[in-house]
Amino acid sequence: MNSLITDNFLLTSSYAEELYHSFAKDLPIIDYHNHLPPNEIATNKQFKNLTKVWLDGDHYKWRAMRNLGIEEKYITGKASDEEKFKKWGYAVPYTMRNPLYHWSHLELKRYFGIDSPINEKTAGSIYKDCNTLLQKEEFRTQGLLKMMNAEVVCSTDDPIDDLKHHKSIANSNFDVLTLPTFRPDNIINIDAIEFTTYIETLSDVSNVKIKDLESLLKAIESRIEYFHENGCRLSDHGLSHAYAGKFSKKKVDAILKDRIEEKNLSTKEINIYKSAILFYLGKFYALKEWTMQLHLGPIRDTNKLLLKQIGINAGVDSIGDFQQAESLANYLNMLNDDGSLPKTIIYNSNPSDNDLFATMAGNFSEGGVKGKVQFGAAWWFLDQKDGIEKQINSLSNMGLLSCAVGMLTDSRSFLSFTRHEYYRRILCNIFGNDIKNGDLPNDMQWIGKIVSDICYNNAKSFFDFQDIKSKTRTQQTSINK
Template sequence: MKRFMDEDFLLESETAQRLYHEHAAKMPILDFHSHVNPREIAEDARYRNLAEAWLTADHYKWRLMRTDGVEEKYITGGRAAGRDRFQKFAEMMPRAVGNPMYAWVHLELLRYFHSHVPLSGETAEEVWQQAGIALAEPDMTARGVLKKSHVRLLATVDDPADDLKWHAAIRADGCETAVLPTFRVDAILDIAADDWQNYMLYSLGAAADTDITTMEDVRTAIVRRLDAFAAQGCRLVDAGVACVRYYEAEEYELDDIVGKYLNGKGTPTPLEQEKYRSAILLLLGKECSRRGWVLELHYGALRNVNTKRFAQFGTAAGFDCISSRDSAEGITRLLDALDRLECLPRTILYPANPADNAVIGSILGAFPGEGIRGKVQQGAAWWFNNTRSGIEAQLTSLAGLGLLGTTVGTVTDSRSLFSFPRHEYYRRILCNFIGGLVERGEYPDDEKQLARLVEDICYGNAARFIGVDKNQ
């Protein structure tokens, strides 16, 4: 029997162990999709205890606690002490057997808090105290965590109307880790949202110094904000939609759609909404191509499905699920429209539904780019798929249908600065997958080729794809 989470955790062969310890583990991290608040980095925040570090905004943890029947006052806080909240989380952990959270939590305890104690209700006090000692160390600040984690680059997702003052402060202060904003357009795309009108007129319009009345005004505002993001080093645009549809429309139609809602004349029909979103995605693709940026498209998640809880806690609180709607035709129509215009950018597709693995794998080869390895990518197993089985399924599908050696690896997709061991989790599974191929005689035991393969997937491919210096 193996020891709990030893140095060869998830590495089931000698080849896998060699690939991980000699290559993957040594690579820095390029985390190009993060929900970390840049203010924490700008102010080099400190965390007083594990409740602050872990439970402040992590809806992955919140979902498990709710599933365990924990009272809400211990989950989103406000009415319970941090130590009590942590106790409830610790009591839940033994029942998380097989969940990636179990591995992530214990990797974080080991890497940041010098603790190899399995977390439970009985061990909660010991772990709490040990973590408190570690958090009091001089270098356990936000920037200290980035340094400990060997993070070369972190890209946070930011609203287009954000003033980016925290990013400006980080750049002015000379942070060792490059921290860049990502242009997250969900608020622009969601024309059916109750607050879309106010957002466009008084948030986006004000930030872009643009009076928005027509579709061209929307484009002008977006381009101006893209310019502002570019000034802070932005390299990525991110769009999240429940389902990808692509419908072309005449300019007068788009003006009517935008004007209808801005002037309070009702909500656009579903088809009108899709025409508007298609025009926005087309613009973003063109701009990414022109600027040499990357377009990320996250799709297939049904958000805020529990309307009662959404009214109580708002979005990103853990009340989402996977959608089964088909997006293949919409994705291909969008990519084809951009390709016909000679402005298809480097693109990463993230399906929430694992059933789309093969669909995306088949799409990748239909939209190549001369001189660009993997111009259209399937992103790493996202959200509900970021499990051992989900990662293995994504790797298997991608290897079978495309070129695994060109993939840009994983991201944390997290609101916690202590989540970087998720890269370690992915890298161990990756090395175990490739090592298994070698052990079974399906790939040669060529150390030079294997080293290049693993190091590129862990870091090099993403550095080149996003356009940052590998030695940055």
């Protein structure tokens, strides 16, 4: 069988080939949103075997294996790592037309140089060969990031995190800029069972006794300052939809006090609190000139039995059908009216809302800022070929694709950085086909510039990470005291 991953994989015209190989292929990667464990970067972790680096924690693969009826013991259970990998090898040929088929072969090719297809017959030898490579220094976590030409990676971190691993990385000789991202979902989710326990911990780490709204905002501001000192320049929120209800400080203060006292709240009170905290967070981000990310729309942990058995991130989430337009418009408008709208990226999980998000992003602009509100790259269930193409087409039709800040992995896997290549190939193929069909001029230098901007230059300019590494290193001595 011929290799699937050829030089011109997904490139269906000579124009696409030229755009990819001349203007996209060799650009560094700015991965401004992922879920990589910072401790594994800081310690330059070496993975015991291919299952540990490729299957553990990968709920995309878990879902596919469950769909095939594979027993849970071979997915998250007590089967040996080799047995689990061989079951995955059995599953891969059945994933054709699912992005896992492309991703799996692309990852094997780029990281391990393996051209052969993975299936039930080849899984054993692939497992053995890759395990041998994983024992080499360049296949530790830091080497894997360098292998993909990563320039910046931004993890996702809770406000109570001490960021000790980011400090360790900043003080090391590792030259991939590794930065935290502020993810305050646990502060917003006042309806969560663990909320009061979390607030107690937040009080401890911020040295602010949280007893009302004023003290909560002081604690949040303190943690934002701490994250900023350690190189953070982005926030992130995972929400079903934006919250933008009317509120007064007095009412929010009373709601928070009731919750701290373990009193029950109404749905209306919960929404008022979430609206207020999301608004104040946006104001803080604007003051720090951070970029705010809003990941909107999924339904999480739908299979409660599996959730109880395995825990969160088990791979039992779905696309939601929430009403997004009015609440998102109101939220962005609240901040904009206040002069406090930060740079923002909005991510959509429902393909039927692509045009909505593309048009919403274009409603809020600022002189001197290119693409202040971004319609973020195809995300989660949509970061496959068809989903990427639809997101690109919606943004092209309703806004300016040339302003886009490109792809991100949104992944816990150190082998997922080939998704940038996947996106770049699809992007180049779209432009190449337009040239071929006469929809765009055959101006390779100009269109090549646009491609390079989307793949790298726009992100580099939008996030302005350039000076952070030197600044954070000089600050570590005082921060660590």
